[in-house]
Structures are given as structure tokens and as C-alpha cells.
Amino acid sequence: MSEKAEIKANVISNKAIGPCFCKLSLRIPEQYYPIMSRFLPGQFAQVAIENLGSPANPRFSPRQSVLRKPFSFSSVEITKNHIIAHILYCVLGPGTEKMTTIKAGDEINMIAPLGTSFTVSDDLETALLVGGGMGAVPLQSLAEYIHKNHPKKKMIAFIGARAVKGLPFFHTHDHLEKGKIVTEIEEFEKYGAKTYIATDDGSAGIKGFVTELLANKVSELSIKPANTMIYTCGPEPMMKAVAGFAHKNNFKCQVSLERMMACGIGLCQSCAVECSQPGQTETVYKLCCKDGPVFDSAEVCW
Amino acid sequence: MHSKTDISVDFAGVRLKNPVMTASGTCGYVDELDDFMDINLLGGFITKSITLLPRKGNPVPRIVETNSGMLNAIGLANIGVDRFISEKIPKIREKNVPFFVNIAGWQIDDYVAVTARLADEDAIAGFELNISCPNVKKGGITFGTDPVLIKKITAEVKSAAGKKPLIVKLTPGVTDISATAAAAVEGGADGLSLINTFTAMVIDIESRKPVLANRTGGLSGPAIKPIAVYLVNKVYKEVAKPAGIPILGLGGIRTASDAIEFIIAGATAVSVGTATFAQPRCCLEIIEGIADYCGRHGIKNISELTGSLQ
Numbered sequence: 001m002s003e004k005a006e007i008k009a010n011v012i013s014n015k016a017i018g019p020c021f022c023k024l025s026l027r028i029p030e031q032y033y034p035i036m037s038r039f040l041p042g043q044f045a046q047v048a049i050e051n052l053g054s055p056a057n058p059r060f061s062p063r064q065s066v067l068r069k070p071f072s073f074s075s076v077e078i079t080k081n082h083i084i085a086h087i088l089y090c091v092l093g094p095g096t097e098k099m100t101t102i103k104a105g106d107e108i109n110m111i112a113p114l115g116t117s118f119t120v121s122d123d124l125e126t127a128l129l130v131g132g133g134m135g136a137v138p139l140q141s142l143a144e145y146i147h148k149n150h151p152k153k154k155m156i157a158f159i160g161a162r163a164v165k166g167l168p169f170f171h172t173h174d175h176l177e178k179g180k181i182v183t184e185i186e187e188f189e190k191y192g193a194k195t196y197i198a199t200d201d202g203s204a205g206i207k208g209f210v211t212e213l214l215a216n217k218v219s220e221l222s223i224k225p226a227n228t229m230i231y232t233c234g235p236e237p238m239m240k241a242v243a244g245f246a247h248k249n250n251f252k253c254q255v256s257l258e259r260m261m262a263c264g265i266g267l268c269q270s271c272a273v274e275c276s277q278p279g280q281t282e283t284v285y286k287l288c289c290k291d292g293p294v295f296d297s298a299e300v301c302w
Numbered sequence: 303m304h305s306k307t308d309i310s311v312d313f314a315g316v317r318l319k320n321p322v323m324t325a326s327g328t329c330g331y332v333d334e335l336d337d338f339m340d341i342n343l344l345g346g347f348i349t350k351s352i353t354l355l356p357r358k359g360n361p362v363p364r365i366v367e368t369n370s371g372m373l374n375a376i377g378l379a380n381i382g383v384d385r386f387i388s389e390k391i392p393k394i395r396e397k398n399v400p401f402f403v404n405i406a407g408w409q410i411d412d413y414v415a416v417t418a419r420l421a422d423e424d425a426i427a428g429f430e431l432n433i434s435c436p437n438v439k440k441g442g443i444t445f446g447t448d449p450v451l452i453k454k455i456t457a458e459v460k461s462a463a464g465k466k467p468l469i470v471k472l473t474p475g476v477t478d479i480s481a482t483a484a485a486a487v488e489g490g491a492d493g494l495s496l497i498n499t500f501t502a503m504v505i506d507i508e509s510r511k512p513v514l515a516n517r518t519g520g521l522s523g524p525a526i527k528p529i530a531v532y533l534v535n536k537v538y539k540e541v542a543k544p545a546g547i548p549i550l551g552l553g554g555i556r557t558a559s560d561a562i563e564f565i566i567a568g569a570t571a572v573s574v575g576t577a578t579f580a581q582p583r584c585c586l587e588i589i590e591g592i593a594d595y596c597g598r599h600g601i602k603n604i605s606e607l608t609g610s611l612q
Contacts, residue, residue: 004337006583048580064370066523066556068580095367111582260363262372263579266334269327269350269376270365285358285379 004265005035006111007045009085014102018168020091022100023074026108028083036083039076040117041142042256042294045087046070046264048109052098063094067262068111070289072138072233074169074187085112088137088169114264116294118142118231118254120150125227128251129157129193130214130242132234133166138256139233140187147191155193158217159185160210160238164203172197172204210234211241218249225250232256232297243297253297259288266290274301307596309589309604311345313548313571314467314492316400316427318345320589321604322561325552325575326351326404326430326471327376331390332397338582342398343589345571349390351406351432354415356382361515366504371523371554372576373502375516378406383416391425400427402469410455417462428466431459431491434473434498446473446498449485456489467492469550472537474500474526479533480540487545494542495550495573497530523576527554531567538568538609556584558591565592568609 009026016022028036046068054062077084091097102108118138120127127146129139136159146153161167164183171186183204185195197205198213206213214230217223232242233256246253259271271288276299283301286292309320323346329335331349341347359379366373381389386403394401403426407413413431420426433445433455445451452470460468470486472479474497483494499520504513512518530553542549551569555561556577564572577584596604 006338050580063367064524065367066370066576066580067367067372260365262365262367262374262576263582265337265582267328267330267582268365268374268579269359269379270362270374272359272362272364272379274361283358 003035003038004111004114005032006109007032007036009108009110011102011104011106011108012084013104014100016100018165021169022089022091023169024087024089024099024102024108026085026087028085033083036076036085036113037078039073039078039085039113041145042072042117042138043113043115044070044072044264044293045085045110045112046114047087047099049095049098053101054094054098055101058094058097059091060094060097065095065098068264069095070114070261070264072141072256074137074140075144076141088134090134111264115289116292118256118294120146120153121229123227124150124153124229126154126156126223126229128214128218128223128228128230129155129188130210130230130232130234131157132160132210132238133162135232135234135238135256136167136170137233139231142231143188143191143193151192155188155191156217157185157188157193157195158198158210158214159188159195160198160213160234162200164197164199166199209241210238211245214242215245225252228252229254239297240302243300243302246297254294255297255300256293257288257295257300258293261289264289275299276301307593307601307604309593309596311570311604313346313550314428314469316346316467318400318571320345321565321569321571321592322585322589323348323402323550323571323573324578324585325573326432328575328578331381331386332393332401335578335582339586344399344585345589346400346402346427347397348402348430348573349404350380351378351404352380352383352386352416353378353406354383354412356380356385363514364516364519366513366519368502368504368521368523369525371521371525373504373514373519373521374499375514375519377516383419387419387423391423394425401425402428402430404430404432404471405459406432410458413455413459414462417459421462421464421466426466428469428492429459429463430469430471430495431456432471432498434471446482447476449481452482452485453489456486456491460490469493469495471498472496473498474529474533480537483537483541487541487547491547493548493550494537495552496537497526497533497553500526522554524554524556527560530554531563534564534569535567535611542568543609555588556581558588558595561588561592562595562607565604565607566609566611568611570605570608
């Protein structure tokens with residue numbers, strides 16, 4: 001059976017969240033259930049944007065786009081009766097700006113599910129989810145997956161952003177814990193994951209980098225490398241730091257990388273990721289779309 | 303499909319069940335598109351460029367999107383001829399469509415060596431000679447712009463190819479493409495494919511650096527189509543028709559009407575490249591559209607359409 005397919009999905013809603021972010025919710029028609037029910041967290045979709053219109057007052061110079069655009073899923077709700085997929089995107093250029101014109105009732109053409117996924121082994125006891133900005137989005141679907149399929153496993157999420165305003169796609173709430181204001185993220189808490197936040201400006205959580213937060217909490221909570229996996233997605237310098245922490249402290253770590261890609265299905269060879277090979281000095285380029293986007297952090301040449 | 307029109311074509315001695323082939327570097331080696339279509343329905347399949355030794359390719363970013371197109375600078379990343387033979391040829395044997403292997407190299411001996419390794423492979427229908435890749439430091443496009451070198455490399459590779467036909471892929475980056483086309487024909491080319499990508503650049507104005515790690519890349523997609531149609535027509539009139547050599551037309555084809563333009567301009571067959579990245583099944587839609595068009599226009603054999611420009 002095919003692992004991926006061109007899927008025509010129905011738009012339930014496409015909501016703006018603050019000035020930069022949008023959430024696109026899609027109903028997957030029944031004929032695609034056999035393909036889409038195989039979705040695993042970390043996999044992505046290539047969304048066709050060519051036929052979308054430009055908004056009335058575009059911020060970016062409009063472009064006739066030939067290529068699809070890759071997006072991860074924040075959540076894919078799979079039940080017997082429906083599959084609903086959610087994509088969070090940031091308006092960063094003419095392609096994503098065109099996506100803001102999508103409305104309820106439209107049909108979206110996407111190729112999915114693509115690439116490798118985060119993997120959760122049976123002997124895993126603690127999952128440490130380390131996300132930065134938009135990179136926290138695929139980790140949300142990982143939390144959803146672990147909660148549903150491995151409810152006994154412990155999850156802790158560490159989310160970093162420039163400021164709390166940089167996470168408008170998450171619902172945060174503050175409460176007092178031991179006399180201190182603690183900000184939690186509902187999207188992770190609802191799956192039983194304790195959340196810790198780090199912001200550059202200290203507007204939520206600790207002031208500093210998420211990697212420092214990770215190191216502090218691992219030490220404070222005496223989390224041991226055995227039976228623990230670090231899952232990370234975010235800006236590449238952040239993931240590099242997380243991978244460095246994992247390596248230094250003997251944690252296993254899975255990273256979800258991002259590359260410019262034309263096809264997403266292994267044809268164009270543009271999304272190269274330099275990787276080491278066991279027992280060899282020569283490195284190879286793997287493809288982010290097919291061999292990734294989720295890699296073992298130890299194989300990536302940072 | 304209209305049963306009345308015969309859309310099969312003879313291309314350089316190879317019978318194609320329709321005039322639509324994949325373009326090198328946009329369809330993988332053999333089975334990458336299997337999730338999306340039955341490639342046996344294609345007229346032909348042109349593989350990714352194969353070099354003598356494996357190639358890692360260029361650093362990233364290797365692509366950038368442009369208006370109605372994209373630049374790529376992959377740098378001929380490929381598994382090399384040995385692994386191609388051991389891993390891909392067995393899979394090619396399972397397919398029932400003519401496979402053309404695109405050959406690339408750095409010096410004439412490299413091209414000859416790869417061709418010689420594959421000349422006796424029954425699974426291979428023919429070769430496409432890549433002398434027009436803009437993204438490697440030597441070889442590639444430097445061969446493609448010099449008529450003397452083109453004639454020489456064509457003749458030597460043709461001799462290594464044995465009985466298999468040789469298609470020479472031309473770059474548009476020359477003053478007179480008819481001169482390079484004529485050189486390939488003099489060297490013994492059985493077919494010409496044109497055009498490869500245009501060397502181009504996109505600059506990030508914040509950093510004032512090129513976006514691509516290779517600095518430049520090859521422009522492909524609908525943006526180049528009208529130029530490609532013009533060049534196909536020019537080469538058809540000035541070289542291919544007089545010499546009786548078929549043209550494989552490519553450059554920005556996404557629809558049947560795009561393909562038909564190339565055929566009217568003088569192409570016997572067409573290749574689809576960049577469009578496959580966005581619509582992996584588009585070759586099949588193009589084939590259907592060509593058959594429909596021929597039916598509507600009362601064309602009995604698609605060869606009537608080649609070079610029918612008024």
C-alpha cells in the first residue's frame with residue numbers, strides 16, 4: 001500500500017492568531033483514511049498554494065508559486081468517524097501570505113503524510129520535549145500521540161520563545177506555585193505534560209534560553225539518561241545546543257530538521273542534511289524529506 | 303483517450319507509447335514516483351544524472367523559489383554508476399517503459415566510462431548526455447558551450463554506447479544554440495534534448511549574499527517556457543529537420559497545451575521536470591490532454607503535429 005498520497009482535504013477553518021500566525025483546520029475525506037490514519041507525529045505535508053489568491057494589501061511582493069510548501073501538523077485527530085488535521089503556520093513570505101486567503105469550505109490539495117516520525121520505544125519512561133517558537137508545533141502532536149498510545153510515559157515540555165507574545169498559537173495561563181508565578185501551556189498540559197517556559201525577555205517563565213532551562217531541570221529533577229529521550233524541534237542553533245547537551249550527558253535525542261525543499265518526496269534532492277556514517281570518516285548527505293525530517297541527533301553533522 | 307489518434311512516436315529509434323517523458327533530475331532513479339502513478343504509462347523515463355563515482359552534491363540551500371519558477375544547484379548528487387547498476391537496474395528491469403540514463407562527468411573519459419558500463423544493459427533503452435549542467439565547477443556547461451568539444455564528446459560517448467541511441471542535452475546559455483546543436487549532430491547524436499536550465503541568481507538583500515550556497519543555480523519552471531519553445535523551433539528549422547534528428551523539448555511544461563506548443567514548434571517528444579515536484583502525476587494528465595487535443599483536431603498520427611508551426 002502507498003505510504004503517501006495527494007489528498008484533497010476540506011477546510012473547516014483558517015483562523016488568524018495574532019498578526020503573524022494562522023491555524024488551518026482540515027477535514028480529511030473518508031477515501032483518504034487508509035493513508036492519513038497512518039500519520040505519525042513529526043511527519044509533514046506538502047501543501048499546494050499555486051491556486052490561492054493574494055490578499056488585498058499584501059505585505060510581500062506577490063509571487064506566482066509553482067512549488068508546494070512543507071508544513072508540520074500540530075495535531076491530527078484520528079477517530080473511527082473522522083480525521084481532522086491542524087496546521088499552524090507563520091506568515092513569512094508570499095506563499096504563506098496567500099494561505100491567509102483560505103476560507104472555510106475551500107478544498108486544499110496536500111501530499112501527506114511525508115517523512116520519518118518521532119519514535120517512542122516501549123522501554124521509554126520519560127520524554128523530554130524541547131521546542132523553540134514554531135518548532136513547538138510538531139511536538140504538540142507528539143504529546144498528543146504519547147498521551148493516546150503510551151499514557152504511562154512521563155512527559156515534560158520545555159518551550160522557548162523570544163517573548164510570551166511569540167507563542168500566541170498556544171493557550172497559556174498563569175498560576176502561583178510556591179509563591180512564584182508559573183506559566184503553563186494548555187496544549188501540553190492537557191496531554192499530561194508538565195511545561196516549563198523560557199523567554200529571551202523574561203515575559204514568561206525564566207529569562208534565558210530553553211537549553212539552560214532544560215539543563216537546570218534535568219539536574220534539579222535528577223532525570224537520568226537511561227530510558228529517557230529528548231525530542232526537539234526549533235531554530236537550528238537551538239537544536240544544535242540541545243543535541244550538544246544530549247551528547248555531553250549521554251541522552252538520546254531526536255531532532256526534527258527543516259530545509260528548503262521543492263518536492264518533499266525525494267525527487268529534487270534539494271533538502272540535504274549532512275550526516276555521519278557509523279565507523280566511517282566520510283559524511284553523506286541524507287534527505288530531510290525522506291530520511292528525515294526526524295533524525296537521531298548523533299548522526300547529524302552540526 | 304481517443305482511440306483514433308496514434309500518439310506513439312519513434313524517438314531516436316526507440317518506440318515510445320506516447321511523447322511524454324520525465325526530465326532528468328526531477329523523477330529520481332526508478333521507483334520514486336510509484337506512490338503517485340504507474341510509470342509504465344509514460345512514453346519514457348529519463349533518470350537522474352549518473353556519474354562514475356558517487357557525488358554528495360552541493361551544500362544547502364540548494365534551491366530557491368522564484369516567480370513562476372525555481373533555481374536549483376544540486377550539484378549532480380547521485381549514487382554513482384556502480385550502485386546504480388547493483389541497486390537500480392534490477393528495479394528498472396521490473397518496469398515496462400523505455401529508460402534513458404542521463405550521463406554526467408568532468409572529463410570526456412568519465413562520460414565514456416559510465417556509458418561503457420551501461421552499454422550492454424538490456425534494461426536501458428538509451429542515453430542522454432548531460433553537457434549542460436550549470437552547477438558543477440568544471441565539466442558540464444563548459445562542454446556544452448564549445449562546439450568543438452561537443453562534437454568530440456558526442457562522438458566518443460556515441461562510440462561507447464554501442465547500439466544504444468544517444469540524446470545530447472543542450473544548454474540555452476550560448477549565443478547560437480544551432481551551432482551547438484549542429485556540433486552534436488556532427489558528433490553522431492541520435493536526438494537532441496533542449497533546453498536545460500538557465501544560470502541565474504537570487505540575492506538576499508538583507509545579507510547581500512546569494513541565497514544559494516552555490517551562489518548561482520539553474521532556473522526552471524514556467525518562467526522559461528516561451529524561450530524554450532523559441533529555441534526548439536530554431537533548432538528544429540536550422541538543424542534537426544534538415545538532419546532528420548528528433549528533438550526532445552523541455553522547459554517549463556506543466557500542461558498538455560504547454561507540451562503541444564513544443565511539439566508544434568518541432569519537438570517529437572517532450573520532458574516534464576519542475577512540474578512533477580508540485581504535481582507528481584502531471585505527466586499522465588499531459589498524456590491524456592495530448593490525446594484529447596489530437597482527437598479534437600482530427601490528427602491521426604501525432605507525427606503530423608511535429609513542426610507544424612504555421
